[in-house]
Each structure stands twice: as C-alpha cells, then as structure tokens.
Amino acid sequence: MAGEESRFIREAFESNYIAPLGPQVDAFEREFIKKSGIRHALAVVSGTAAIHLALRNLEIGLGDEVFTSTLTFIGSVTPIIFQGGTPVFIDSDPTSWNMDPDLLSEELEACRRRGRLPKAVVPTDLYGQCADLERILKVCQPFGIPVVVDAAEALGAKYQRNNRNQKNRSVDSGLGTGEDEYSWVHAGVGAKAAVFSFNGNKIITTSGGGMLASDDEAFIEQARFLSQQARDPAPHYEHSQIGYNYRMSNIVAAIGLGQLQVLDVNGKAIGNHSWQFKRDPLGSKNNFISPQDKPVAGRAKRAQSRRHPTYAGGSGLAPVDHSGSFFRPRQAL
Numbered sequence: 001m002a003g004e005e006s007r008f009i010r011e012a013f014e015s016n017y018i019a020p021l022g023p024q025v026d027a028f029e030r031e032f033i034k035k036s037g038i039r040h041a042l043a044v045v046s047g048t049a050a051i052h053l054a055l056r057n058l059e060i061g062l063g064d065e066v067f068t069s070t071l072t073f074i075g076s077v078t079p080i081i082f083q084g085g086t087p088v089f090i091d092s093d094p095t096s097w098n099m100d101p102d103l104l105s106e107e108l109e110a111c112r113r114r115g116r117l118p119k120a121v122v123p124t125d126l127y128g129q130c131a132d133l134e135r136i137l138k139v140c141q142p143f144g145i146p147v148v149v150d151a152a153e154a155l156g157a158k159y160q161r162n163n164r165n166q167k168n169r170s171v172d173s174g175l176g177t178g179e180d181e182y183s184w185v186h187a188g189v190g191a192k193a194a195v196f197s198f199n200g201n202k203i204i205t206t207s208g209g210g211m212l213a214s215d216d217e218a219f220i221e222q223a224r225f226l227s228q229q230a231r232d233p234a235p236h237y238e239h240s241q242i243g244y245n246y247r248m249s250n251i252v253a254a255i256g257l258g259q260l261q262v263l264d265v266n267g268k269a270i271g272n273h274s275w276q277f278k279r280d281p282l283g284s285k286n287n288f289i290s291p292q293d294k295p296v297a298g299r300a301k302r303a304q305s306r307r308h309p310t311y312a313g314g315s316g317l318a319p320v321d322h323s324g325s326f327f328r329p330r331q332a333l
C-alpha cells in the first residue's frame with residue numbers, strides 16, 4: 001500500500017456508503033479515465049467480470065467463435081465460455097509474446113473463405129507488454145470485428161502508434177496533438193473496449209477488482225446496467241434481462257484511489273523486475289526471447305515491428321514455427 005488508501009477508506013466509512021456504489025467508486029472511475037485516456041470507465045468486482053460484460057455487450061452467443069491469445073491467463077478465456085462461445089487461439093509473435101497480427105490476418109482470411117467470421121478478438125497485453133494493437137485493429141477493421149483488449153496486467157503501459165493513421169487527434173483522445181509521426185498512448189486506447197484488473201498481483205491492487213473502459217459511452221452504460229442486476233427503470237423490482245452483481249464496492253474503490261496515486265512508481269519498479277524475471281528463468285538468456293529490450297513507460301513498450309531484428313538475424317534465439325499445431329487449435333476447452 002502507498003499510504004493514502006486508509007484516508008480514502010476512512011472517508012468512505014464517514015460517508016456511510018458501505019455498498020457497491022458511492023463517491024469513491026465514482027472518483028475511482030474519474031481518476032482512472034484521466035490516467036488511461038479512455039473516455040468512459042466502469043469499476044467492477046474483477047477483470048474477468050469486466051471481460052464478461054464486454055462480451056455480453058457484443059452479444060457473443062452459443063457457438064460464436066472469439067479469437068484470443070494462446071499465451072494468456074484463464075480469466076481472458078472463461079468469459080467466452082460463460083457466453084456459450086468457442087475460444088479460438090491465435091499464436092504469439094515472438095517479439096511481444098502477444099497475439100501475432102500476421103497470424104490473425106491469415107486466420108481471418110481463412111474464416112472469410114469458410115464464410116464464418118469470429119464475433120470478437122480478445123488479445124492480451126501479457127505481463128504488461130502491449131500487443132501490437134495498432135496492427136491488430138487494422139487487421140480487424142475491414143472485417144468489422146470488434147477488439148476487446150485484455151489489458152488486465154497492463155495498467156500504465158503504453159504503446160506507440162502512428163498519428164497519421166488517426167482521424168481524431170486530441171490530447172483528450174490520447175492521440176497527441178503534435179506533428180510527430182508516432183505518439184505513446186495507453187494500453188487499450190483505440191479498441192472497442194479494454195479491461196484491467198486490480199487483483200493482488202497486478203500493477204496496482206484493490207485486493208480484487210476490475211475496470212471496463214471504452215470510448216463508447218453507450219457501451220459502458222449498457223455494461224453498467226448489466227453489472228447492477230439489469231434492473232429496469234421501474235419503481236418496483238422489474239427485470240427483463242439477466243444481469244449480474246458485478247459492481248465494485250465503495251471500500252474497494254477507496255483502496256484503488258490511493259493506489260492510482262502510485263501507479264507510475266509501481267509500473268517502473270515492476271517493469272525492471274519483470275525484465276529480470278523474463279530473461280533468467282531457464283538459466284540462459286538464449287533460451288528465452290524477451291518481449292522488450294528494456295522496460296519503458298512502466299512495464300511495456302510497443303512491439304517495434306513484426307519481426308524483431310535479433311530474431312530475424314539469427315541471434316541464437318529459437319525461432320517459432322507457426323506452421324504446426326500451435327496455430328489456431330480449434331478444440332474448445
């Protein structure tokens with residue numbers, strides 16, 4: 001803990017909002033929006049719940065395919081199954097360890113030929129390393145497929161994207177205003193929605209919790225409705241849809257408010273640790289392909305290109321064969 005959390009918790013007690021709503025929840029969402037640059041946010045009980053709400057909003061239903069990352073945590077996959085969908089795994093780019101945009105593109109083309117596209121793509125920003133979101137969005141856009149970024153581990157991480165490709169340049173939209181070709185934007189910016197986790201092992205923690213963020217206000221408001229038991233606007237209890245009890249508690253949000261104050265400090269500390277951790281576990285640098293040269297902007301920097309020069313140039317790092325069974329295994333879990 002950073003120090004200010006107990007003050008925010010005390011304020012929550014004093015306001016008597018000991019409930020899954022209240023001023024600390026509202027303030028946590030507002031502060032989160034400022035930090036992330038994503039316009040709207042909904043605080044919920046977990047990152048898994050946030051992904052579930054996003055997929056429910058996208059009307060993922062029985063038998064629908066959702067593309068997701070091979071290298072991820074189960075919490076980004078189970079919500080697909082909650083909805084009756086089928087997860088389809090797209091293998092990783094050796095540079096970022098995240099979803100490979102080239103394999104995604106190949107597979108979407110194959111789906112088009114088969115006449116059956118996935119209903120959504122859920123790439124993970126693993127260990128705080130952003131996926132190449134700009135390319136993933138570009139690949140999905142002609143197919144009209146929404147992208148929900150599982151940025152559960154990537155709060156505070158940034159990726160670089162090309163300003164020339166952006167229509168709406170403003171500080172508010174996180175795109176930067178300058179004439180520079182590239183600018184750094186927060187993990188998840190530009191996607192249909194992004195999901196963050198505040199579990200105990202994350203960059204900041206609320207003991208448990210999550211955030212669903214999107215530039216689409218209606219998307220967040222629909223998720224808010226579903227997260228509060230989908231209660232219809234009537235004086236009595238009336239429910240015409242199935243909802244969930246997913247809202248974050250005011251006490252938990254108070255912890256989050258204190259933690260957001262040290263996001264940058266935590267991000268840098270964990271970034272350094274993460275780098276060490278990734279290089280050494282097999283006892284040899286050459287056995288482990290690191291997703292980043294050195295930690296930048298918290299735990300992450302953008303995957304620089306499709307193929308990292310050290311990888312392409314044969315530095316002794318093991319090449320990854322995408323032709324085998326790791327590519328898009330189709331069996332459901």
Ligand SMILES: Cc1ncc(COP(=O)(O)O)c(C=O)c1O
Pocket residue numbers: 045046047048049072073074075076124126150152153196197198199208209210
């Ligand atoms: C990549 C990833 N996705 C999803 C989740 C699920 O988040 P939560 O534990 O808050 O449900 C986590 C973390 O636990 C995660 O690391």
